[in-house]
Amino acid sequence: MIEQDYHNQNILLTGAASGICFCQMKTYLDAGANVTAIDRQTIDYDHPHLTKVQADLGQRADLDQLVAKLAAADTPVFDIFLSTAGVLDSFQPLLDQSVETIENVLAVDLWPAVALTKAVLPQMVEQGRGQLVYMASIAGLQAGGGGAAYTMAKHALVGLTRQMTFDYASQGIRANAIAPGAIQTPMNAADFAGDGM
Numbered sequence: 001m002i003e004q005d006y007h008n009q010n011i012l013l014t015g016a017a018s019g020i021c022f023c024q025m026k027t028y029l030d031a032g033a034n035v036t037a038i039d040r041q042t043i044d045y046d047h048p049h050l051t052k053v054q055a056d057l058g059q060r061a062d063l064d065q066l067v068a069k070l071a072a073a074d075t076p077v078f079d080i081f082l083s084t085a086g087v088l089d090s091f092q093p094l095l096d097q098s099v100e101t102i103e104n105v106l107a108v109d110l111w112p113a114v115a116l117t118k119a120v121l122p123q124m125v126e127q128g129r130g131q132l133v134y135m136a137s138i139a140g141l142q143a144g145g146g147g148a149a150y151t152m153a154k155h156a157l158v159g160l161t162r163q164m165t166f167d168y169a170s171q172g173i174r175a176n177a178i179a180p181g182a183i184q185t186p187m188n189a190a191d192f193a194g195d196g197m
Contacts, residue, residue, distance in 0.1 A: 007032035010076040012120060014057060014112060015085030017041040020135065020180070024082055025050070034076065038066070039085065057085055057112040058104060070119040077123045080131040083113035083157075089147040102149040109153035113160065121173070129172040134161050136177035 011028045015021035016037035025037050026045070034049045040056035055062040069075065086109045089101060113134055124130025139145030140154035157177060164175035 004031050009033045009079045011035045011080045011082070012038075012070075012078045012116070013082040013084060014038045014116070015135075016052075017043045019084075021082070021084035024084060028080075036076075036078075058087070058108040060107070063112055063115055067115055067119045070116070077127060078120045079124075079129070080133065081116060081120050082133040082135075083116065084135045085109075085112060086135060086137075086153075089150045091150075092147040094148040097148055102152075105149035106153050109150065110156050113157060117160075117164070121168070124173055125168065125171050127172075130174070132161075132164055132173065132175040134158075134175070134177045136161065136179045138179050140177060141179055 006028055009028075009032075011033045013021055013024055013028075013035065014037075016025045017039035018041070021037075021039075022043075022045070025035055025043075028035050029047045029049055032049075034051075035047075036051045036053060037043055038053045038055055038057065040054065040058075040062075042054065043050075043052045053066065055066050057063050057066070087105055089097065089105050092101075117132060121130070121132075134157045136157045137145055137150075137154045139151045140158040143151055145151065146154065158179075161175045161177040164173065168175070
């Protein structure tokens with residue numbers, strides 16, 4: 001196994017209190033990175049190179065405040081941004097979903113990825129390098145990996161990834177989407193208990 005060295009690298013990631021992003025956070029810290037981790041829940045982990053930010057990215061006021069902080073002069077230039085935070089929608093078809101459910105899923109699963117990319121991208125472009133990683137899910141590639149709202153959001157993240165590559169690869173920006181199936185995390189607990197459908 002090749003060990004990667006992330007010393008002097010600044011990482012921004014969302015959804016770090018549990019699941020996939022909690023593991024991402026620990027992995028980057030173990031590899032020497034400075035990590036800024038965001039979640040609406042308390043991140044139950046401490047490390048000298050970890051900065052924890054408690055914010056509900058699904059709430060526009062919290063997101064706007066965070067974007068403003070990232071634009072401040074004393075904020076580090078991020079080398080890597082991982083947009084991992086997300087919520088499910090109970091695998092419901094469109095007619096069974098309320099407008100509120102759809103808006104909430106898009107507000108958590110899609111819009112923070114867009115807003116935070118816009119916040120960190122200018123400095124990445126200025127330094128001529130940067131990595132963007134979006135949690136797209138298998139639902140970003142095919143129907144059936146989630147309900148209508150979740151599938152819409154994840155397909156949009158795949159589209160964002162492709163467009164970011166088209167627009168910014170020549171300026172040193174690399175964009176990738178991760179598309180796992182069901183992973184046994186707190187978010188997917190109902191699926192593994194047999195109650196997800």
